[in-house]
Amino acid sequence: xxxxxxxxxxxxxxxxxxxxxxxxxxxxxxxxxxxxxxxxxxxxxxxxxxxxxxxxxxxxxxxxxxxxxxxxxxxxxxxxxxxxxxxxxxxxxxxxxxxxxxxxxxxxxxxxxxxxxxxxxxxxxxxxxxxxxxxxxxxxxxxxxxxxxxxxxxxxxxxxxxxxxxxxxxxxxxxxxxxxxxxxxxxxxxxxxxxxxxxxxxxxxxxxxxxxxxxxxxxxxxxxxxxxxxxxxxxxxxxxxxxxxxxxxx
Numbered sequence: 001x002x003x004x005x006x007x008x009x010x011x012x013x014x015x016x017x018x019x020x021x022x023x024x025x026x027x028x029x030x031x032x033x034x035x036x037x038x039x040x041x042x043x044x045x046x047x048x049x050x051x052x053x054x055x056x057x058x059x060x061x062x063x064x065x066x067x068x069x070x071x072x073x074x075x076x077x078x079x080x081x082x083x084x085x086x087x088x089x090x091x092x093x094x095x096x097x098x099x100x101x102x103x104x105x106x107x108x109x110x111x112x113x114x115x116x117x118x119x120x121x122x123x124x125x126x127x128x129x130x131x132x133x134x135x136x137x138x139x140x141x142x143x144x145x146x147x148x149x150x151x152x153x154x155x156x157x158x159x160x161x162x163x164x165x166x167x168x169x170x171x172x173x174x175x176x177x178x179x180x181x182x183x184x185x186x187x188x189x190x191x192x193x194x195x196x197x198x199x200x201x202x203x204x205x206x207x208x209x210x211x212x213x214x215x216x217x218x219x220x221x222x223x224x225x226x227x228x229x230x231x232x233x234x235x236x237x238x239x240x241x242x243x244x245x246x247x248x249x250x
């Protein structure tokens with residue numbers, strides 16, 4: 001695992017805004033919620049992977065093999081992601097879309113569980129990059145996409161580079177909370193360390209820009225240029241979001 005000593009940073013405007021999901025868009029860690037009675041065991045593995053103590057690929061398959069989540073469990077997790085989304089996530093995504101931005105979810109979570117959240121936020125399915133999980137006809141767990149780069153350490157970097165190459169409107173800003181997000185930071189013009197749910201010390205130490213408020217309104221001035229912020233402030237649809245952003249940053 002190679003981590004940037006200190007993230008480079010350049011300010012907005014950006015053409016593409018990319019968000020991690022677990023402990024970022026939503027307050028839960030999905031794999032931990034699937035664990036049921038084994039949650040302490042699974043959560044300990046997740047915490048160690050997100051802190052960089054062990055490689056993601058060393059725990060990804062192990063956790064799923066222990067849990068074998070069936071289709072019903074994945075669908076229930078999708079509902080949890082929606083109910084646990086952070087304040088102003090929908091408003092922020094709508095504002096970014098209104099400014100002509102592409103909004104993307106980039107996560108090592110199970111893709112099928114993220115789709116309900118994406119739909120709630122107005123993010124198209126094709127802009128959800130995550131790990132496919134497989135079930136048989138009866139809905140029993142049948143494995144996951146073991147070739148997905150998002151199931152291993154360093155995989156987000158390549159995925160984010162692909163997203164950045166597709167941008168033609170100012171480059172990428174990426175918001176995330178974990179070590180796997182920090183690994184991907186070199187592909188973004190701005191990386192925002194997010195600590196509104198869990199504040200990870202090493203991620204914050206290496207990031208040039210950070211946000212520790214559990215409210216997505218606080219991200220608005222970090223992701224848009226001043227003139228874009230003024231446009232939103234004048235809008236009847238987004239004026240309240242701008243006010244919430246100012247209050248959240250105090």
